[in-house]
Amino acid sequence: MNDLSQSVVSLSGVGAQTLSRLDKLGIRVISDLIFHLPHRYEDRTRVFPIASLSVGISALIRGRIEFVDVLPRGRKSLVCRMTDDTGDVTLRFFHFNAHQHNALKPGTLISCFGEVRQGFSGLEMSHPDYRIMTQPDAQVTESRLTPVYPLTEGLSQNALRKLVKQALHLCNLNPQLLTDWVPDKVLKKFAYPTLAVAINTLHAPDEMISVEALQNGSVPALKRLAFEELLAHHLSLRITRNKARQWQAPRFVDDNQSAIVEQFLNRLPFKLTGAQQRVIKEISVDCTSAHPMMRLVQGDVGSGKTIVSAYAALLALSAGYQVAVMAPTELLAEQHMRNFSVWFADFNTQVAFLTGQVKGNTRKEILQGLVDGSVGIVIGTHALFQESVNFKRLGLIIIDEQHRFGVNQRLALREKGQQGNMRPHQLVMTATPIPRTLAMLQYSDLDVSIIDELPSGRKPIVTSVIPAERRSDVIDRINNWVEKGRQVYWVCTLIEESEVLECEAAEKTAELLTQALPKVRVALIHGRMKSADKELVMQAFKNHQIDLLVATTVIEVGVDVPNAGLMVIENPERLGLSQLHQLRGRVGRGEGDSYCLLMYQTPLSDVARQRLGILRDSNDGFVIAEKDLALRGPGDVMGTRQTGAINFRIADLARDADLLDTIQQMAEEIFINSPQVIQPLCDRWLGASTDYAEV
Numbered sequence: 001m002n003d004l005s006q007s008v009v010s011l012s013g014v015g016a017q018t019l020s021r022l023d024k025l026g027i028r029v030i031s032d033l034i035f036h037l038p039h040r041y042e043d044r045t046r047v048f049p050i051a052s053l054s055v056g057i058s059a060l061i062r063g064r065i066e067f068v069d070v071l072p073r074g075r076k077s078l079v080c081r082m083t084d085d086t087g088d089v090t091l092r093f094f095h096f097n098a099h100q101h102n103a104l105k106p107g108t109l110i111s112c113f114g115e116v117r118q119g120f121s122g123l124e125m126s127h128p129d130y131r132i133m134t135q136p137d138a139q140v141t142e143s144r145l146t147p148v149y150p151l152t153e154g155l156s157q158n159a160l161r162k163l164v165k166q167a168l169h170l171c172n173l174n175p176q177l178l179t180d181w182v183p184d185k186v187l188k189k190f191a192y193p194t195l196a197v198a199i200n201t202l203h204a205p206d207e208m209i210s211v212e213a214l215q216n217g218s219v220p221a222l223k224r225l226a227f228e229e230l231l232a233h234h235l236s237l238r239i240t241r242n243k244a245r246q247w248q249a250p251r252f253v254d255d256n257q258s259a260i261v262e263q264f265l266n267r268l269p270f271k272l273t274g275a276q277q278r279v280i281k282e283i284s285v286d287c288t289s290a291h292p293m294m295r296l297v298q299g300d301v302g303s304g305k306t307i308v309s310a311y312a313a314l315l316a317l318s319a320g321y322q323v324a325v326m327a328p329t330e331l332l333a334e335q336h337m338r339n340f341s342v343w344f345a346d347f348n349t350q351v352a353f354l355t356g357q358v359k360g361n362t363r364k365e366i367l368q369g370l371v372d373g374s375v376g377i378v379i380g381t382h383a384l385f386q387e388s389v390n391f392k393r394l395g396l397i398i399i400d401e402q403h404r405f406g407v408n409q410r411l412a413l414r415e416k417g418q419q420g421n422m423r424p425h426q427l428v429m430t431a432t433p434i435p436r437t438l439a440m441l442q443y444s445d446l447d448v449s450i451i452d453e454l455p456s457g458r459k460p461i462v463t464s465v466i467p468a469e470r471r472s473d474v475i476d477r478i479n480n481w482v483e484k485g486r487q488v489y490w491v492c493t494l495i496e497e498s499e500v501l502e503c504e505a506a507e508k509t510a511e512l513l514t515q516a517l518p519k520v521r522v523a524l525i526h527g528r529m530k531s532a533d534k535e536l537v538m539q540a541f542k543n544h545q546i547d548l549l550v551a552t553t554v555i556e557v558g559v560d561v562p563n564a565g566l567m568v569i570e571n572p573e574r575l576g577l578s579q580l581h582q583l584r585g586r587v588g589r590g591e592g593d594s595y596c597l598l599m600y601q602t603p604l605s606d607v608a609r610q611r612l613g614i615l616r617d618s619n620d621g622f623v624i625a626e627k628d629l630a631l632r633g634p635g636d637v638m639g640t641r642q643t644g645a646i647n648f649r650i651a652d653l654a655r656d657a658d659l660l661d662t663i664q665q666m667a668e669e670i671f672i673n674s675p676q677v678i679q680p681l682c683d684r685w686l687g688a689s690t691d692y693a694e695v
C-alpha cells in the first residue's frame with residue numbers, strides 16, 4: 001500500500017457494520033485512523049497492591065477470587081471479592097453472562113484494571129477489564145501506556161486499538177507515507193519530533209511519559225501536532241483571504257456622498273464615540289476600494305455597532321446599491337427594523353422587513369421591490385437567502401451575531417449578490433467579544449475592527465451572585481425597585497436545550513411572580529410566541545406599561561429599555577459567560593444605577609463558582625471571553641458548535657495559545673519559501689472543510 005487515502009475497508013476486521021460505525025467518528029480512510037488520537041490514557045505499566053488503592057484512581061491489580069455471589073436486589077449484579085497479600089476489593093458486574101459467572105469462580109487468579117469507587121462494603125471496581133491468568137507468573141503489565149480513544153456505540157476500545165495498530169504498522173513499514181510537510185528548520189527550531197515519531201508516541205506512549213504530561217499537552221509530540229494543525233487552519237484562511245482579494249466589488253463613491261453623510265450624522269440624537277468614528281473610517285476605506293470588504297466589527301454589549309452598520313448601509317445606498325441585513329432571531333431583526341426605519345426615514349428609499357412570518361401579498365410586494373430596486377434596505381432572518389429572494393443590485397451584506405449562522409446560510413446570501421466577477425461587500429458584527437487567540441484563527445480571513453469604548457454616561461453594572469434560597473429577598477427587592485418607578489427583567493434558563501420546556505418554565509415563573517407581587521405589572525415573553533405578540537409585549541415594556549418582564553434568553557441581544565435597571569438571571573451556572581454578559585447588557589442603558597443578580601442552584605461546582613466570580617468581578621466582555629475560553633473551550637465561548645465553527649482534532653486553543661504568534665510568523669515564511677507544502681498541509685488537517693473557507 002502506498003497511500004493513506006485508501007478506505008479503511010482495506011484493513012482486516014472492517015466489515016459493513018464496523019465501516020458505518022467508523023464513519024460516525026469521521027474515520028473513512030487510513031489517515032483518519034492515524035490522526036484519531038486517544039483522548040486519555042490508562043497506566044497499566046505497574047501493578048498496585050490492593051491496600052494502596054484509593055477512591056478515584058484507576059489501577060492495575062492482581063490477585064485471587066475469594067468469593068462470588070449474584071445479588072438479586074435492585075439491578076441484578078455479579079459480585080466477586082478479590083484479594084492479594086495486602087488486602088481485598090470488590091469487583092461488580094451489572095451486565096454479565098453464564099460464561100463470566102462460571103469463569104470467575106473462587107480460587108481463580110486474575111489481573112484487572114478499573115476505576116476505584118466507594119461501595120457499600122468498602123472499595124470496589126465496576127466492570128473492570130480483567131484477564132484470567134492460567135500461569136501464576138504470567139506478565140500482566142504493559143510496556144507502554146494504554147490509549148483510550150473516542151468511540152461510538154457498537155465499537156469497542158479493543159476493536160479500535162487493533163485497527164490503529166494495523167494503520168501504524170503500514171506507516172512503519174513504509175515511512176514515506178507520513179510525509180513531514182512542516183519544514184525541517186521549523187522542527188529543529190522548536191525541537192519537535194518528526195511526524196512519524198510524534199504519531200507513534202501519542203498512540204503508544206512509553207512508560208517514561210506521564211499521563212499528566214499527556215493530559216496537559218506539555219509532551220513535544222502533542223505540541224508538534226497541535227502546531228501543525230493550527231498552522232494548516234491559519235494557512236487555509238490566508239489562502240481564502242488572498243482569493244477574496246481577487247474578486248471585484250462595487251465602489252461606493254458618489255459626488256453627493258459627503259453631504260448625505262453629514263446630514264445623516266447631524267440628525268442622530270447622539271454623538272458618535274471616538275471608537276465608532278475610527279471604525280467608520282476603516283469601513284469607508286474598504287467600501288471605496290474595488291475589492292470586497294470582509295470586515296468583522298466586534299464591540300461589547302451597548303457599544304453602538306448598529307449605527308456603524310447603518311453608516312455602511314448609507315454609503316451603499318448613496319452609490320445606488322441595495323443592502324441586506326441578516327439577524328439570527330426575529331426579535332433582533334425587529335429591533336434593527338425599528339432603528340433603520342428611524343435613521344433612514346428622510347432618505348428616499350424603502351426599508352422592508354422579511355422573515356418566514358411575512359406572507360401573502362406583503363411578501364410578494366417586498367420580493368418585487370427587491371427585484372426592481374425600489375426596496376433599498378431589507379432586514380430579516382435566514383428567510384433572506386431563500387431561493388425566491390432576488391436583488392437588482394445587492395452591494396452590501398450586513399450579518400449580525402455572525403457566528404449564529406451556519407456556513408451554508410452565509411454563502412447562500414453572498415451568492416445572491418454575485419454578478420460576473422463582482423461580489424457584494426460583507427460587514428459582520430458580533431457583541432460576543434472574541435478572545436484574541438480565537439479571533440486569530442477563526443477570523444484571520446477577515447479584517448477586524450473593535451469598538452472598545454462605550455457611549456458616555458453608561459455606568460458599570462453591579463453584579464451579585466446569590467443562592468436560590470434567597471429568592472424571597474430578591475422578590476422584596478423587586479417590589480422596592482418598582483415602587484421607585486424602575487423596571488425589571490427576570491430571565492429563565494433551562495439546562496435542557498428545549499425551547500418548549502424553557503417556555504413552560506418561564507410561564508410558571510411568571511405565574512408565581514404575579515402571585516408574589518400583586519402590585520407589580522408582570523408580563524411574559526418567550527421564543528414560541530408569535531412575532532406580533534412579542535412586539536406588543538416589548539413595546540408595552542418600553543412604554544412602561546409593564547414593570548417586570550419574565551423572559552427566556554430571547555432577550556439576549558438587541559432589546560433596549562433604558563428604564564430597566566435590574567436583572568435577575570435564574571440558574572446562571574447553565575449558560576456560558578459570554579452569553580450571561582450579553583444578557584446583563586440589557587440593563588445599564590439609562591441614567592441611574594443598574595444591578596444584575598445571578599441566582600444559582602446549590603451546590604455549585606468549583607468551576608461554576610469560579611465562572612460566576614469572573615462575571616461578578618468584570619464588566620469587560622473581552623476579559624470575560626478570554627477567561628471563558630480557558631475554562632470551557634472555543635465552541636462554548638461562541639455560544640454554538642454549528643458548522644463553520646472551527647473544530648480541532650488535536651489543538652486546544654486554551655492550552656496551545658502560546659503557539660499562535662509563532663504560527664503567524666511561520667505562515668509568512670512558508671508562503672515565501674515553501675508554498676508547495678501549503679495544499680498538502682491543508683488537505684491533511686481540513687480535508688473537505690476548506691470548501692467553506694471563503695465565508
